[in-house]
Amino acid sequence: AQKVTQAQTEISVVEKEDVTLDCVYETRDTTYYLFWYKQPPSGELVFLIRRNSFDEQNEISGRYSWNFQKSTSSFNFTITASQVVDSAVYFCALRYNFNKFYFGSGTKLNVKP
Amino acid sequence: DVKVTQSSRYLVKRTGEKVFLECVQDMDHENMFWYRQDPGLGLRLIYFSYDVKMKEKGDIPEGYSVSREKKERFSLILESASTNQTSMYLCASSKTWGGNTIYFGEGSWLTVV
Numbered sequence: 658a659q660k661v662t663q664a665q666t667e668i669s670v671v672e673k674e675d676v677t678l679d680c681v682y683e684t685r686d687t688t689y690y691l692f693w694y695k696q697p698p699s700g701e702l703v704f705l706i707r708r709n710s711f712d713e714q715n716e717i718s719g720r721y722s723w724n725f726q727k728s729t730s731s732f733n734f735t736i737t738a739s740q741v742v743d744s745a746v747y748f749c750a751l752r753y754n755f756n757k758f759y760f761g762s763g764t765k766l767n768v769k770p
Numbered sequence: 771d772v773k774v775t776q777s778s779r780y781l782v783k784r785t786g787e788k789v790f791l792e793c794v795q796d797m798d799h800e801n802m803f804w805y806r807q808d809p810g811l812g813l814r815l816i817y818f819s820y821d822v823k824m825k826e827k828g829d830i831p832e833g834y835s836v837s838r839e840k841k842e843r844f845s846l847i848l849e850s851a852s853t854n855q856t857s858m859y860l861c862a863s864s865k866t867w868g869g870n871t872i873y874f875g876e877g878s879w880l881t882v883v
Contacts, residue, residue, distance in 0.1 A: 666810075690870075692871065692872070694874075699876065700858065700876055700877035700879075701874055701875065701876040701877060702860065702862075702874040703874075704871055704872075704873060707871050748812065748813065750872075752870065752872075756801050756818070756820060756864070756866060756870065757815075757818070758803075758815070758872055760805075760812050760813040761812060762810065762811065762812035763812050
């Protein structure tokens with residue numbers, strides 16, 4: 658069975674703090690893709706990153722970084738020096754069975770000034 | 771840029787009404803999806819289409835139907851709206867090959883009274 662767990666329902670931090678959003682996945686597929694999306698209050702899910710199962714290199718994009726570890730089935734997302742504009746719901750997702758996606762339940766991040 | 775457009779941002783409908791939610795994508799994507807998003811439940815797949823006139827049931831298809839007569843357009847139909855279908859509906863699309871990142875529309879907030 659495919660599964661994505663985002664255990665943190667809601668996180669609150671003060672601006673400039675670093676924050677890590679956890680994502681643990683479960684799949685029997687040997688080839689799969691993992692994604693992170695951001696959903697600001699406006700509602701649209703914005704694509705942030707895609708990782709395939711063969712590429713365990715960490716990724717950094719500005720203040721965002723992602724840590725993919727197959728050994729622990731985790732794909733965690735860190736925001737460095739958080740800003741108020743980072744406040745949103747963040748979803749981790751797994752693509753499996755060629756064209757199907759499974760989304761976690763999301764983590765709501767509140768960044769306070 | 772990929773553009774997924776949902777025709778209605780906010781709708782209020784009466785119980786028993788037939789409701790159409792329209793979605794158009796402009797990137798020639800083979801796959802289109804309808805998700806429903808509810809607090810605490812994340813995104814749940816209603817229906818998926820991988821080609822014109824082709825569809826597959828997702829996790830929660832009851833009470834919904836879909837139509838895909840043209841590649842760029844995917845419609846979600848609520849034959850007889852009920853109050854428990856009050857929700858946020860998200861349309862998405864993806865290519866079949868090349869990692870197929872899924873791209874979302876802005877969402878349609880449906881209230882059934």
